[in-house]
Amino acid sequence: MSQYAAQDIGQAVIDRMADAPNPRFKEVMTALIQHLHAFAQEVQLTPDEWMAGIQFLTDVAKMCDEKRQEFILLSDTLGLSMLVVAIQQARGAARYQPQPGESAPTEATVLGPFYWEGAPVLPAGANIAEGAPGEPAWYHGRVTDLGGKPVANAALDVWSGDAEGFYDLQKGPDAPMQLRARFHTDADGRYSFWSIKPTYYPVPDDGPVGRMLRGMGRHPNRPGHMHTMLHAKGHQPLITHLFDADSPYIDSDAVFGVRDSLIVKFGQHAPGTAPDGRVLAKTWYDCAYDFRLVPAA
Amino acid sequence: MSQYAAQDIGQAVIDRMADAPNPRFKEVMTALIQHLHAFAQEVQLTPDEWMAGIQFLTDVAKMCDEKRQEFILLSDTLGLSMLVVAIQQARGAARYQPQPGESAPTEATVLGPFYWEGAPVLPAGANIAEGAPGEPAWYHGRVTDLGGKPVANAALDVWSGDAEGFYDLQKGPDAPMQLRARFHTDADGRYSFWSIKPTYYPVPDDGPVGRMLRGMGRHPNRPGHMHTMLHAKGHQPLITHLFDADSPYIDSDAVFGVRDSLIVKFGQHAPGTAPDGRVLAKTWYDCAYDFRLVPAA
Numbered sequence: 367m368s369q370y371a372a373q374d375i376g377q378a379v380i381d382r383m384a385d386a387p388n389p390r391f392k393e394v395m396t397a398l399i400q401h402l403h404a405f406a407q408e409v410q411l412t413p414d415e416w417m418a419g420i421q422f423l424t425d426v427a428k429m430c431d432e433k434r435q436e437f438i439l440l441s442d443t444l445g446l447s448m449l450v451v452a453i454q455q456a457r458g459a460a461r462y463q464p465q466p467g468e469s470a471p472t473e474a475t476v477l478g479p480f481y482w483e484g485a486p487v488l489p490a491g492a493n494i495a496e497g498a499p500g501e502p503a504w505y506h507g508r509v510t511d512l513g514g515k516p517v518a519n520a521a522l523d524v525w526s527g528d529a530e531g532f533y534d535l536q537k538g539p540d541a542p543m544q545l546r547a548r549f550h551t552d553a554d555g556r557y558s559f560w561s562i563k564p565t566y567y568p569v570p571d572d573g574p575v576g577r578m579l580r581g582m583g584r585h586p587n588r589p590g591h592m593h594t595m596l597h598a599k600g601h602q603p604l605i606t607h608l609f610d611a612d613s614p615y616i617d618s619d620a621v622f623g624v625r626d627s628l629i630v631k632f633g634q635h636a637p638g639t640a641p642d643g644r645v646l647a648k649t650w651y652d653c654a655y656d657f658r659l660v661p662a663a
Numbered sequence: 664m665s666q667y668a669a670q671d672i673g674q675a676v677i678d679r680m681a682d683a684p685n686p687r688f689k690e691v692m693t694a695l696i697q698h699l700h701a702f703a704q705e706v707q708l709t710p711d712e713w714m715a716g717i718q719f720l721t722d723v724a725k726m727c728d729e730k731r732q733e734f735i736l737l738s739d740t741l742g743l744s745m746l747v748v749a750i751q752q753a754r755g756a757a758r759y760q761p762q763p764g765e766s767a768p769t770e771a772t773v774l775g776p777f778y779w780e781g782a783p784v785l786p787a788g789a790n791i792a793e794g795a796p797g798e799p800a801w802y803h804g805r806v807t808d809l810g811g812k813p814v815a816n817a818a819l820d821v822w823s824g825d826a827e828g829f830y831d832l833q834k835g836p837d838a839p840m841q842l843r844a845r846f847h848t849d850a851d852g853r854y855s856f857w858s859i860k861p862t863y864y865p866v867p868d869d870g871p872v873g874r875m876l877r878g879m880g881r882h883p884n885r886p887g888h889m890h891t892m893l894h895a896k897g898h899q900p901l902i903t904h905l906f907d908a909d910s911p912y913i914d915s916d917a918v919f920g921v922r923d924s925l926i927v928k929f930g931q932h933a934p935g936t937a938p939d940g941r942v943l944a945k946t947w948y949d950c951a952y953d954f955r956l957v958p959a960a
């Protein structure tokens with residue numbers, strides 16, 4: 367049978383997978399093909415629109431290099447990345463029900479495109495802003511399990527953009543690492559470090575995803591946030607952000623990553639001596655947040 | 664409202680398009696986002712699978728250059744290209760109902776990734792196989808309107824792979840054009856040219872789309888076909904193929920492009936003199952096909 371009506375082509379593609387060796391791959395591809403064909407049929411996609419889609423994907427590809435992943439940015443801005451995070455979180459929650467007296471785990475959010483492996487390991491209390499412009503902020507708190515017991519020697523990766531909203535990765539091929547580091551919690555689960563109060567910034571919008579956002583009538587901005595990633599023995603890894611409650615765009619994150627439980631009201635402090643002994647000549651902030659990790663499966 | 668449950672994220676993305684300037688873009692993106700999110704939810708897409716998808720698209724991108732368009736190949740092998748052709752054809756049919764006594768127009772099929780603009784314009788009867796290996800075949804027929812009236816001076820572009828199934832575009836960056844040309848119909852709407860009897864061949868399967876096909880348990884082959892594209896004043900353009908009825912894979916084209924009305928039984932002829940006077944020392948074939956074009960809107 368060579369002849370397919372438009373509405374039968376998708377099923378013909380699916381039928382062609384009768385011998386697919388991996389059942390999960392077959393399941394995912396079946397759903398993908400069904401939705402791809404239903405989409406094209408629903409909107410009666412024209413050849414010109416199809417070609418615009420091909421060209422768009424090709425343009426997305428051209429923006430990708432070692433330091434820029436426009437496909438992830440596309441996924442982020444279409445809410446798909448956050449959906450995958452939410453699905454994964456629900457999966458974890460289904461596997462582990464907190465015991466009486468335990469608290470809910472810290473919520474996850476998107477990794478984003480600016481994680482850079484191999485950041486320096488620094489001692490607690492270090493300042494990773496290294497003279498970069500921005501309002502000084504002291505990040506501090508504990509990493510615990512769901513029952514509140516400290517998690518010692520947890521690795522806490524942190525990274526953010528600078529006061530203008532730019533990450534080191536965006537500053538040219540030879541730019542060094544900046545505003546990122548790895549810390550480890552002490553025996554009491556405590557962490558602390560200095561950086562800047564994160565500012566809102568646009569996701570890179572000089573490429574095809576930026577064009578898409580303008581076509582959608584959307585702004586490209588993310589509210590100010592500090593990226594964090596936690597790894598600790600005996601616990602599930604956690605990738606999340608801490609969001610500045612006072613940041614513009616806190617209600618309209620371009621990548622839909624905000625969760626209420628991750629919004630932190632930064633404390634504002636007059637110039638003077640911070641609790642860790644650092645003396646500041648200008649207004650500084652503090653961000654207090656305790657992370658709660660889920661036990662490993 | 665910052666907090667979205669998994670099932671609400673897609674709608675949040677759609678709501679963010681309230682100010683989209685182009686209603687059609689908004690319509691297409693709304694359907695795309697709905698299906699993308701429904702897909703991820705239905706299969707409960709995992710972070711690893713999501714990353715595999717990102718990596719796959721990135722790999723598809725890396726295969727693209729001036730002469731290879733792996734995104735089109737992806738669309739072709741998922742049946743999307745043929746669906747768009749079928750939708751477009753239905754749209755044309757809805758615009759033009761043949762009058763009593765008129766025949767249905769020639770059906771369209773996919774353009775494919777191997778069209779190369781600027782092929783030489785050759786006189787009727789020319790041999791475009793130019794000594795390339797393969798079984799000689801004489802293509803001949805007429806181009807008419809739906810009522811059977813000849814369409815004179817119609818431009819007929821033709822292209823195919825060689826006897827091993829390779830197109831010129833696949834033979835390295837400096838390979839010259841081969842097995843492609845443009846002809847024009849005479850006052851009686853007639854065309855004719857010599858080429859080879861097309862052979863089945865695999866779509867390029869040394870890249871990520873090939874990996875996908877193997878994962879799907881599918882072969883990569885297309886039945887033998889001659890690509891044709893017609894442009895004529897006062898008529899809608901037509902992109903189609905002529906398929907060899909005796910070719911392997913005629914029932915399982917890797918890109919779902921076969922239509923029953925495009926399958927031609929090639930005539931087989933003993934060595935000797937062809938109707939146009941060419942003397943052949945080996946068995947030769949002929950492919951007789953009349954194209955019927957739809958009037959321009």
